[in-house]
Amino acid sequence: MDTRNPFELAASLGIVVLYEPLGSIQGYYNKCYRQKFIHINEELDGYEATFACAHELGHAILHSDVNTPFLRKNTMFSVGRIETEANRFALDLLFEDEELQPFLERSITDAAAYMGVDVPLAKYRMEGVVPTIWGMCE
Known part of the structure; x- marks a missing residue:
């Protein structure tokens, strides 16, 4: 597929994108029974929603089995590296x-x-x- 649109890429990969009231959270990724989901704050629009989707798509591709909310709450594991990788994925995807x-x-x-x-x-x-x-010259 020749696109940089994270919503189209998610759909082509069978990842379900849901819009939900998430308060101060822009979005998150999870996997349940082998189905991948990207949750996006329904309050976001335009570029914010696109960037959030691209970032969460980065998690779905790069960290598909990592549960960052669990790690953040229950362990001493730093999720900073994982978040940076997802942000970099989003930038590489969105900007030629x-x-x-x-x-x-x-x-x-x-x-x-x-x-x-x-x-x-x-x-x-x-x-x-x-x-x-x-x-x-060529």
């Missing part, structure tokens, strides 16, 4: 290098604002952008 080219010549705070993330995440994504050389 071509779209981010103009930000190679701007500040990292401009790039972060454009992507709607904090500066460290923006630095991660911008470090992966391959500069395009204009005017090259």
Whole structure:
């Protein structure tokens, strides 16, 4: 499938996306009886819902059997690495290098604002952008 749309990707992978009242939580992923679910806060719209879906899709693909709420509540295991990986997955999915080219010549705070993330995440994504050389002959 040739898409960067996390909702379409989730559907093609058989992952059920549900919109629910989640209060201050943007979303979460879980698996029950081998069925994967992405839960998104029904209050989110537009880009926030798309980013939440992409982030949770990252969990579904990269950490499909990890129960982060359980780990956070019942163990000393740090879930920071897992959350960072899901955020990076979301950024890599949602932003093509071509779209981010103009930000190679701007500040990292401009790039972060454009992507709607904090500066460290923006630095991660911008470090992966391959500069395009204009005017090259083939």
